[in-house]
Amino acid sequence: MTDRATETFVVPGFRAGAAAAGVKKADGRLDVALIVADGPCPTAGVFTRNLVQAAPVVLSRERLRSGYARAILANSGNANAGTGAPGLEAARAWTALAAEALGVGSEEVLMASTGVIGLPLSVGPMERALPRLIASLAPDGFGAAARAIMTTDTVPKTFFARTEVAGVEVGLGGIGKGAGMIRPDLATMLCFLCTDARVEPKYLSRVLSRAVDASFNRITIDGDTSTNDCVFLMASGAAGNAPLAGPNDRGGPALEELVTAACRDLAHRIVADGEGATKVCRVAVIGAASAFDAQRAAFTVAESPLVKTALFGGDPNWGRILAALGRSGARFDPEDVDIFFDGVQMVAGGLGLWSNESRAAEVMRRPEMTIQIDLKAGQASFTVLTCDFSREYVSINADYRS
Amino acid sequence: MTDRATETFVVPGFRAGAAAAGVKKADGRLDVALIVADGPCPTAGVFTRNLVQAAPVVLSRERLRSGYARAILANSGNANAGTGAPGLEAARAWTALAAEALGVGSEEVLMASTGVIGLPLSVGPMERALPRLIASLAPDGFGAAARAIMTTDTVPKTFFARTEVAGVEVGLGGIGKGAGMIRPDLATMLCFLCTDARVEPKYLSRVLSRAVDASFNRITIDGDTSTNDCVFLMASGAAGNAPLAGPNDRGGPALEELVTAACRDLAHRIVADGEGATKVCRVAVIGAASAFDAQRAAFTVAESPLVKTALFGGDPNWGRILAALGRSGARFDPEDVDIFFDGVQMVAGGLGLWSNESRAAEVMRRPEMTIQIDLKAGQASFTVLTCDFSREYVSINADYRS
Numbered sequence: 001m002t003d004r005a006t007e008t009f010v011v012p013g014f015r016a017g018a019a020a021a022g023v024k025k026a027d028g029r030l031d032v033a034l035i036v037a038d039g040p041c042p043t044a045g046v047f048t049r050n051l052v053q054a055a056p057v058v059l060s061r062e063r064l065r066s067g068y069a070r071a072i073l074a075n076s077g078n079a080n081a082g083t084g085a086p087g088l089e090a091a092r093a094w095t096a097l098a099a100e101a102l103g104v105g106s107e108e109v110l111m112a113s114t115g116v117i118g119l120p121l122s123v124g125p126m127e128r129a130l131p132r133l134i135a136s137l138a139p140d141g142f143g144a145a146a147r148a149i150m151t152t153d154t155v156p157k158t159f160f161a162r163t164e165v166a167g168v169e170v171g172l173g174g175i176g177k178g179a180g181m182i183r184p185d186l187a188t189m190l191c192f193l194c195t196d197a198r199v200e201p202k203y204l205s206r207v208l209s210r211a212v213d214a215s216f217n218r219i220t221i222d223g224d225t226s227t228n229d230c231v232f233l234m235a236s237g238a239a240g241n242a243p244l245a246g247p248n249d250r251g252g253p254a255l256e257e258l259v260t261a262a263c264r265d266l267a268h269r270i271v272a273d274g275e276g277a278t279k280v281c282r283v284a285v286i287g288a289a290s291a292f293d294a295q296r297a298a299f300t301v302a303e304s305p306l307v308k309t310a311l312f313g314g315d316p317n318w319g320r321i322l323a324a325l326g327r328s329g330a331r332f333d334p335e336d337v338d339i340f341f342d343g344v345q346m347v348a349g350g351l352g353l354w355s356n357e358s359r360a361a362e363v364m365r366r367p368e369m370t371i372q373i374d375l376k377a378g379q380a381s382f383t384v385l386t387c388d389f390s391r392e393y394v395s396i397n398a399d400y401r402s
Numbered sequence: 403m404t405d406r407a408t409e410t411f412v413v414p415g416f417r418a419g420a421a422a423a424g425v426k427k428a429d430g431r432l433d434v435a436l437i438v439a440d441g442p443c444p445t446a447g448v449f450t451r452n453l454v455q456a457a458p459v460v461l462s463r464e465r466l467r468s469g470y471a472r473a474i475l476a477n478s479g480n481a482n483a484g485t486g487a488p489g490l491e492a493a494r495a496w497t498a499l500a501a502e503a504l505g506v507g508s509e510e511v512l513m514a515s516t517g518v519i520g521l522p523l524s525v526g527p528m529e530r531a532l533p534r535l536i537a538s539l540a541p542d543g544f545g546a547a548a549r550a551i552m553t554t555d556t557v558p559k560t561f562f563a564r565t566e567v568a569g570v571e572v573g574l575g576g577i578g579k580g581a582g583m584i585r586p587d588l589a590t591m592l593c594f595l596c597t598d599a600r601v602e603p604k605y606l607s608r609v610l611s612r613a614v615d616a617s618f619n620r621i622t623i624d625g626d627t628s629t630n631d632c633v634f635l636m637a638s639g640a641a642g643n644a645p646l647a648g649p650n651d652r653g654g655p656a657l658e659e660l661v662t663a664a665c666r667d668l669a670h671r672i673v674a675d676g677e678g679a680t681k682v683c684r685v686a687v688i689g690a691a692s693a694f695d696a697q698r699a700a701f702t703v704a705e706s707p708l709v710k711t712a713l714f715g716g717d718p719n720w721g722r723i724l725a726a727l728g729r730s731g732a733r734f735d736p737e738d739v740d741i742f743f744d745g746v747q748m749v750a751g752g753l754g755l756w757s758n759e760s761r762a763a764e765v766m767r768r769p770e771m772t773i774q775i776d777l778k779a780g781q782a783s784f785t786v787l788t789c790d791f792s793r794e795y796v797s798i799n800a801d802y803r804s
Contacts, residue, residue: 052736082724084737084753091590117721120755227725300576305707305791306799313800320517321630322484326454334454336488350519351486389707390800397708398715398792 005141012196013038013236016094017136021129024077032126033074034104034133035192037160037392041234042201042210043069045110046231055088055121056083059095061091063107067201072232073098075126076117076149076177080225080249082118090121092399097127101134112190112230114151114177114274132153139260142194148174149190152396157269159193163258168241170197174262175190177268185384189216191266193232197255197356198237200245207259208233215263218304219271233259259288262319266314270366276392281311282370285380293330294382297375300328301384316360317367321371336376342369409545409560411573414598414612415440415512419538420550423531426479432550434528435476435577436535437594438504445471447512448618449515450631451549456483457490457523458513459632461497474594474634475500475519477528477578478551483629484520492523497562499529503536514554514592514632539726544596548577551592554798555579556578559671563593565660568653570643572599575662580672583747589709591618593633593668599657600639602647609661610635617665621673621787622704635661659752673769673787678794683713684772687732688783695732699777702730703786710791718762720749723773738778744771 015282016035024031024364040089045064049059064298073095080087089112099106113121136144157176162169174193186277199207214229237243244252272280283302301307304324310317318339341363345357363369418437422452426433449468464546465471475497482489493513501508508674515523538546548558559578564571575649576595601609613632639645646654685704703709706726712719720741728736742750746758765771 050725050728051734052724079721082721082736082754084751117719117725119750227721227728237742246761285437291780306796309796309799312796315800317519319481321485322454323452323519326452332453334484347520349486350484352484354521361640389796391796393707394714394791394793394796397711398717 277387383399415640679789
């Protein structure tokens with residue numbers, strides 16, 4: 001698998017584009033994006049589990065029941081969440097206009113939105129931008145689409161890689177956005193993936209669910225879960241491989257690996273570009289009594305404001321880690337716990353190894369590092385990717401209306 | 403009940419004092435405190451529910467099984483948590499030295515510590531300070547004791563009030579500390595209360611548990627729960643009232659009211675002095691389907707970093723509140739929700755009342771305000787006291803070793 005992060009890539013069977021509609025602000029920034037397949041595609045979707053679901057989530061979930069779609073329409077600047085029936089109406093109207101312009105059925109157009117919650121979404125400005133949006137469509141337009149879905153993101157996030165599936169080379173390109181309100185069961189996290197592999201809809205859903213579980217559901221920025229999260233995966237089939245219907249088909253594992261790599265890569269980029277983040281930290285819990293305990297312990301540490309501010313300060317403050325573990329609900333004996341910072345042991349049997357403190361502090365200053373916690377209570381493990389909590393996070397969220 | 407916050411008060415039957423032992427830093431700041439009763443007192447204690455429990459918590463819990471105590475010894479600067487057997491040994495040794503100097507049994511001395519976790523606690527400096535600590539004991543020494551237990555607190559926290567219990571005037575004086583790592587099931591939260599009322603030990607425990615549940619267990623600063631929290635209540639009996647053995651005894655309700663008032667007042671002071679806090683916010687959930695739902699919804703909103711940074715920014719960002727409610731696990735229909743900021747309705751039936759935005763923004767700039775959320779799903783309610791999340795919180799916790 002050749003893995004490269006580039007904004008310029010092509011996935012046979014797809015075109016993408018973007019335009020400035022003035023949803024964000026009337027300052028010429030790209031804020032509407034479109035990805036279109038040459039024909040109806042098997043398409044899978046994973047959505048937020050927040051009880052409050054944005055209108056585009058409701059609409060796309062409904063339209064994906066068929067297992068097929070033709071286009072993804074997205075906007076930033078307005079989440080179209082908490083907007084009731086008028087919000088759903090706006091989403092329907094906007095996708096209908098795009099469908100008409102593209103000559104496809106409106107049921108074939110998915111929608112995703114990100115931005116301020118609760119603000120009514122006006123279709124007018126997007127309608128006026130539609131001709132420009134359609135005109136922008138190009139095989140290598142994913143980079144522009146990635147820019148158009150940014151909110152507090154500081155960099156556009158793209159992924160492209162190729163692999164061999166059952167003797168045929170296939171590609172997978174994707175774009176994502178994140179930044180704040182990130183926590184499992186997704187985030188203000190949008191991710192659109194396109195592959196030219198031929199895959200049956202049911203299997204495509206299964207591949208995506210597993211990939212999301214191994215990636216986006218293991219990251220956290222601030223413990224908040226958005227109302228708008230969604231991940232879409234479209235498969236054009238243009239590569240011409242024998243259609244994949246399950247993991248035992250030749251090429252199934254290669255496809256799963258490719259989709260998981262895409263999700264992991266974009267998840268990592270999202271954490272690294274978390275609001276105000278200055279570093280990325282892997283919280284790896286091993287030796288837990290159960291998978292649930294491992295997950296609870298890892299997330300409690302990864303979301304503790306005290307741990308995250310210590311991370312920002314470069315302080316190997318294992319006391320805060322131990323305190324977070326203690327309130328996580330995971331079962332363990334505090335006098336058994338070992339804690340390592342990138343292999344430098346700082347806690348042995350629940351007690352501090354103070355002689356290692358300066359080496360651990362050095363690890364904590366790295367832009368990317370791992371806190372490994374061995375609970376010595378069993379065999380289960382779970383790893384969460386998090387970032388630090390900086391003054392900048394507060395500034396962004398005190399000033400930004402999201 | 404006369405309620406006043408003063409550092410100078412007297413509770414018959416008690417003396418208090420403080421000294422600088424150099425536990426915090428060798429800069430002359432007060433860091434050891436002592437409260438002593440003239441004789442053995444019925445004493446109640448409530449402790450952290452964190453699985454990781456500091457040595458003084460283990461020791462005091464054990465010693466309080468009798469229902470009686472004579473003294474409370476406290477230090478700041480070192481939590482004596484995550485310190486294993488040597489930590490417990492240090493707590494035993496230090497209380498034994500104090501007991502000897504006071505001429506009481508060491509089993510009668512409770513201990514409480516707050517400060518850095520994981521650092522070994524040396525008894526030497528505290529031993530050398532013991533003569534000065536004993537010499538400082540005075541009936542009006544509570545103010546000095548309140549200063550000695552401060553960590554990142556910016557102001558000492560005291561409470562004093564009198565009430566009539568069964569025809570006899572009784573007083574209750576207390577000191578507390580908080581600042582960070584605050585969340586229900588207590589916090590790095592120490593609170594020592596002394597009353598001259600005569601109360602049976604069992605009833606005293608019950609009164610304290612109920613008061614803590616109505617106060618300290620309903621505050622949150624950062625969602626972190628400390629390893630060291632404890633609340634003690636000693637009753638000297640010097641007021642000479644007929645001993646209270648239950649809520650139906652004449653004077654029982656008056657005592658409960660007094661203890662609850664003390665806990666509520668100190669809990670409020672702790673939130674108002676939360677690390678970096680610039681304002682206090684009451685998150686009041688009503689109309690929940692169950693008490694558990696109400697509590698989950700209130701805490702999820704009160705702990706959401708996005709809600710707390712919006713509070714700091716003075717932004718009536720109800721979308722973030724709705725998103726937090728949606729991930730709380732509480733059952734409700736998003737299209738029924740009403741949200742008020744100090745009586746200014748900002749959300750009706752899940753939709754924003756944008757015409758009220760400027761008035762709601764004005765409310766958000768107040769130093770103290772209430773966010774009321776009506777889920778319209780039942781009759782249960784729960785209120786949590788929280789504070790905002792400022793750049794200063796990050797600075798304090800990135801730089802302070804706790």
